Amino acid sequence: MENLIYHFFSDDDFLRISNKIKETEKITSGEIRVRIKDKLSCLKSKNSIKELAKEEFYKLGMDKTRDKTGILIYVLLSRREFYILADEGINAKVAPETWGKIRDEMEKEFRNGKFTRGIIIGINLIGKVLSKYFPIKPDDTNELSNEVVID
Numbered sequence: 553m554e555n556l557i558y559h560f561f562s563d564d565d566f567l568r569i570s571n572k573i574k575e576t577e578k579i580t581s582g583e584i585r586v587r588i589k590d591k592l593s594c595l596k597s598k599n600s601i602k603e604l605a606k607e608e609f610y611k612l613g614m615d616k617t618r619d620k621t622g623i624l625i626y627v628l629l630s631r632r633e634f635y636i637l638a639d640e641g642i643n644a645k646v647a648p649e650t651w652g653k654i655r656d657e658m659e660k661e662f663r664n665g666k667f668t669r670g671i672i673i674g675i676n677l678i679g680k681v682l683s684k685y686f687p688i689k690p691d692d693t694n695e696l697s698n699e700v701v702i703d
């Protein structure tokens with residue numbers, strides 16, 4: 553099977569997404585990551601999208617941020633699914649339905665074949681929520697890479 557990732561995204565798209573994360577993190581102490589996965593191994597094929605996102609969250613060390621303010625957009629291309637997973641610091645202040653609303657906005661773009669635009673809209677909306685509850689701090693450092701993780 554060919555690599556699905558380059559059917560949906562180009563290297564330019566990944567750069568645009570990374571730049572959007574970098575720009576968004578200038579207004580919040582939150583840490584945003586995007587993980588795009590092509591397909592799963594047979595061992596993981598029965599796992600739910602939430603379980604897969606959670607596993608990736610820990611694998612990327614997103615649970616290790618100072619204020620527990622990591623948030624992951626996890627995209628699984630082979631199943632045409634994605635999930636937004638926020639760490640406990642965020643979930644203590646932000647209502648869970650917030651992520652559903654952002655998911656719906658992203659999904660509208662995805663349905664129209666605009667995958668990069670959907671992710672960028674998601675990052676933008678997440679940034680607005682995070683900046684309200686977790687504004688940038690004077691001593692803030694970029695704790696996690698802004699690069700899109702793919703395979």
